[in-house]
Amino acid sequence: MKALILHANEYLVHAESPSTRIGDCEPEEWLGSDDNTGEGPPRPLKQAFVAERMEECLVVFFQVEEGDTEVMARSLCRYLKKCAKQFKTQRVMVAPFAHLSGSHPDPEIAKDLSSLVFKLCEKWNVNGHHVWEIGSSHWGWNKSLKLDVKGHLNAFKHWSSTKSAND
Numbered sequence: 001m002k003a004l005i006l007h008a009n010e011y012l013v014h015a016e017s018p019s020t021r022i023g024d025c026e027p028e029e030w031l032g033s034d035d036n037t038g039e040g041p042p043r044p045l046k047q048a049f050v051a052e053r054m055e056e057c058l059v060v061f062f063q064v065e066e067g068d069t070e071v072m073a074r075s076l077c078r079y080l081k082k083c084a085k086q087f088k089t090q091r092v093m094v095a096p097f098a099h100l101s102g103s104h105p106d107p108e109i110a111k112d113l114s115s116l117v118f119k120l121c122e123k124w125n126v127n128g129h130h131v132w133e134i135g136s137s138h139w140g141w142n143k144s145l146k147l148d149v150k151g152h153l154n155a156f157k158h159w160s161s162t163k164s165a166n167d
Contacts, residue, residue, distance in 0.1 A: 001072045001113075002100040002140065003062040005157040007087045011055045012146040013095070013137050019100075022107040022140050054135050057091035058084045059147065062117065064096070064110040065161075070159040073113050077120040079159050080128035084132075086154070094118050095137035107140075114139045 060080055084092055096114040105113075124132045136159060137143065149155055 001011040001064055001068045001076055001132040003076055003159040004100060004110060005083055005159060006059040007150045008057055008059045009148040009150055011057060011059045011093050012057050013143045014051050015141045015143055017142045019140050019142055021124050052135055052137055054088060054091055056127045057093050058089055059093045061097035062097050063098050064101040064105055064113045065101050066105045068113055070116060073116045074079060074120060075161060081124060083157060090131055092121055093135040094121060096139040096158045123143060137162055
């Protein structure tokens with residue numbers, strides 16, 4: 001598992017179309033209201049131009065690689081929490097991004113581990129205290145991206161899992 005971690009002023013992504021590179025695996029559904037009234041329960045949206053936006057946040061582009069496990073996802077999440085605290089932000093956008101390595105697992109495994117990273121970060125909110133705002137750029141979509149990264153010394157970080165016989 002690899003990750004590019006950015007301290008950002010703004011992250012904005014638009015879902016353009018489901019990816020054709022995921023085989024028979026279904027992309028994550030974007031939930032929201034397609035009538036723009038804000039009334040009624042969220043419904044799955046399949047059309048283009050659904051957006052995710054977050055400001056003053058940690059943006060995490062990560063890729064699940066062949067052989068990755070839940071242990072590596074947990075390790076990544078521990079590191080992300082440390083980075084967020086270092087940057088004094090409580091907003092984290094986890095963004096599956098299959099362009100950090102040439103190693104690609106089965107799409108279902110990649111989807112499951114990507115979802116796990118999001119769920120593990122959400123668990124930082126304990127006992128109903130929602131201190132952390134965790135967002136997800138949905139897996140399995142072609143997206144356009146607008147990203148404004150801060151200019152300080154540690155605004156760009158790289159993380160890579162260490163695979164061993166014990167993992």
